[in-house]
Amino acid sequence: MNRKKWKGNLLLLLTALIWGAAFVAQSAGMEQNGPFTFNTIRMILGGIVLIPCIALFDKMRHVRLGWRSEDKNLWVGGCLCGVALFTGATLQQFGIQYTSAGKAGFITALYVIFVPLCRLFAGKRPGKLLWGSVALAAAGMYLLCMDGSLALSKGDVLVLLGAFGFTAHILIIDHFSQKVDGVRMSCIQFFVAGALSLVCMFLFEAPSVPAILSAWAPILYAGFLSCGVAYTLQVVAQKDTDPTVASLILCLESVFAVLFGWLLLGETLSMKELLGCILMFVAIVLAQFA
Numbered sequence: 001m002n003r004k005k006w007k008g009n010l011l012l013l014l015t016a017l018i019w020g021a022a023f024v025a026q027s028a029g030m031e032q033n034g035p036f037t038f039n040t041i042r043m044i045l046g047g048i049v050l051i052p053c054i055a056l057f058d059k060m061r062h063v064r065l066g067w068r069s070e071d072k073n074l075w076v077g078g079c080l081c082g083v084a085l086f087t088g089a090t091l092q093q094f095g096i097q098y099t100s101a102g103k104a105g106f107i108t109a110l111y112v113i114f115v116p117l118c119r120l121f122a123g124k125r126p127g128k129l130l131w132g133s134v135a136l137a138a139a140g141m142y143l144l145c146m147d148g149s150l151a152l153s154k155g156d157v158l159v160l161l162g163a164f165g166f167t168a169h170i171l172i173i174d175h176f177s178q179k180v181d182g183v184r185m186s187c188i189q190f191f192v193a194g195a196l197s198l199v200c201m202f203l204f205e206a207p208s209v210p211a212i213l214s215a216w217a218p219i220l221y222a223g224f225l226s227c228g229v230a231y232t233l234q235v236v237a238q239k240d241t242d243p244t245v246a247s248l249i250l251c252l253e254s255v256f257a258v259l260f261g262w263l264l265l266g267e268t269l270s271m272k273e274l275l276g277c278i279l280m281f282v283a284i285v286l287a288q289f290a
Contacts, residue, residue, distance in 0.1 A: 004240040005240050005241055007237075007240065008237040008238065008239065008240030008241040008246075009237070009241055009245070009249055011233045011234075011236065011237035012233070012234065012237045012238075012241065012246055012249040012250055013249055013252065014230075014233060015230045015231075015233045015234050015237065015250060016249060016250050016251070016252040016253040016255075016256055017252075017253075017256045018225050018226055018229060018230040018233075019226060019230055019250070019253040019256070019257075020252070020253040020254070020255065020256025020257040020258075020259070020260055021221075021225075021256065021257075021260045022221065022222055022225070022226035022230075023105075023253075023257040023260075024218070024260065024261075024264065025217075025218035025219075025221040025222045025226065026038070026093070026096075026218070026222060027096075027218075028215060028217075028218040029042075029215040029218035029219050029222060030093070030096075030097075031215065032208075032211040032214055032215060033207070033208075033211050033212060033215055034201070034204075034205035034207070035090060035093035035094050035097075036090070036197050036198075036200040036201040036204060036205050037201050037205055037207045037211075037212065038093065038215075038219065038222070039086075039089050039090060039093060039193070039194075039197040040194055040197040040198045040201045041212065041219050041223060042219055042222040042223040042226070042227050043085075043086075043089075043190045043191075043193040043194035043197055043223075043227060044190065044191065044194035044198075044223075045219070045220070045222075045223025045224060045227065045228065046190040046194075046223050046224070046226075046227025046228040046231065047187050047188075047190035047191040047194060047228075048228075049223070049224050049227075049228035049229075050183060050186060050187040050190070050228055050232060051187065053183060053228075053232075054181075054183050054184060054187060057183060071180070073176055073179045073180050074180040074181065074184055074185055074188070075188065076176075077172065077173075077175070077176030077179070077180055077185050077188075078184070078185045078186075078187070078188025078189050078192065079188065079189075079192050080172050080176075081169060081172050081173060081176070081185060081186075081188075081189035081192075081235075082188065082189040082190070082191070082192025082193040082196070083192065083193075083196070084165050084166075084168040084169040084172055085165070085169055085189055085190075085192075085193045085231070086165075086192070086193040086196040086197060087162070087165035087168075088162045088163070088164075088165025088166040088168075088169060089162070089165075089193065090162070090197070090200075091158050091159065091161045091162030091165060092104070092108055092158075092159055092162040092166075094155075094158050095107075095155040095156070095157075095158030095159035095160075095162060096155065096159070097155065098153060098154050098155025098156075098158065099153050099154075099155030099156050099158075099159060103145065103146065103155075103156055103159070104155070104156075104159045105141070105144075105145040105254045105257065106141050106142060106144075106145035106146050106254070107156055107159045107160050107163060108159055108162060108163050108166065109141050109145075109163075109251040109253075109254050110138075110160070110163045111163050111164075111166045111167040111170065111247055111250075111251070112134060112137050112138065112141075112247045112248055112250075112251040113134055113138055114163065114164060114167040115167055115170055115171065115243055115244050115246075115247040116130065116131070116134060116244045116247075118167060118171060119171075119243065119244065129286055129287075130244055130245075130286075130287060132286060133248060133283040133284070133286040133287040134244070134248070134283070136279050136280070136282055136283035136286065137248055137251060137279070137280050137283035137284075139276075139279055140275075140276040140277065140278070140279030140280035140282075140283060141251065141254055141276065141280065142276070143272050143273065143275050143276030143279065144254055144255065144258060144272075144273050144276030144277060144280070145254060145276070167247075170238075170243055170246060170247055170250075171243060173234065173235055173238050173243075174238055174243040174246075177235055177236075177238050177239045178239060182232070182235035182236040182239065183232055183235070183236065185235060186231055186232040186235045189231070190227055190228070190231070234246075234250070244287070245287045248283060248284055248287045249284060249287075251280070252280060252281075252284065254280075255276075255277050255280055255281075258273060258277070259277075
């Protein structure tokens with residue numbers, strides 16, 4: 001594996017770590033705020049934090065790429081990513097209200113299977129070793145997140161539909177990341193997702209300033225780190241790695257969520273959950289050989 005691929009995979013691993021810790025922030029931020037309100041603020045914060053980053057990167061590279069309206073790939077890619085992100089994040093937030101966190105984590109992470117399936121329909125056949133990695137990752141996520149029941153509730157269906165949104169997000173990034181500046185595209189996607197959430201917030205919820213301020217810490221984490229930093233790392237890193245491998249690495253957010261629960265909340269890992277973590281890491285290693 002060349003140096004760029006190693007760098008891209010390490011950045012994706014950091015992304016998964018940030019997202020894993022964000023499960024705590026998402027849960028806390030939703031205690032007094034609706035899903036659209038929470039997503040509106042964190043998405044817009046994610047876009048805002050990238051504006052000075054773009055100026056800094058331009059200065060470091062001694063270039064000024066600008067935001068030319070004629071650059072269709074940048075704007076089309078950013079808007080499509082924003083719609084996919086809005087769809088996945090919204091369905092996930094609503095689904096979590098009606099199902100257990102374990103089931104939500106497993107079902108969301110099914111994008112690790114949906115990505116190679118979608119590429120198969122597009123005529124791109126993953127190798128047998130990569131399919132083995134996908135199977136191991138799915139088994140690991142089951143052991144890590146599920147309690148033995150596979151019955152689908154209303155919340156499970158919503159989270160499953162959200163997983164298709166995140167699948168589309170990964171594939172859209174794979175298509176456009178080679179053609180545009182990744183940080184600019186990420187900035188556009190957050191403002192698009194934030195604008196869509198804002199409209200829904202005023203239509204379906206009654207946002208309250210005191211409620212928003214009471215959740216300032218989880219909102220800031222979700223906005224600046226989970227959105228502004230992590231999603232941008234995803235866009236930048238996917239330039240140098242295969243989308244199926246990227247989805248495998250990103251699904252490690254489930255492992256990190258459990259580990260952060262153990263470190264920060266005192267939760268313990270059963271032997272079944274530890275075995276699930278091991279299987280997922282083996283899947284990642286196999287994917288690198290594939």
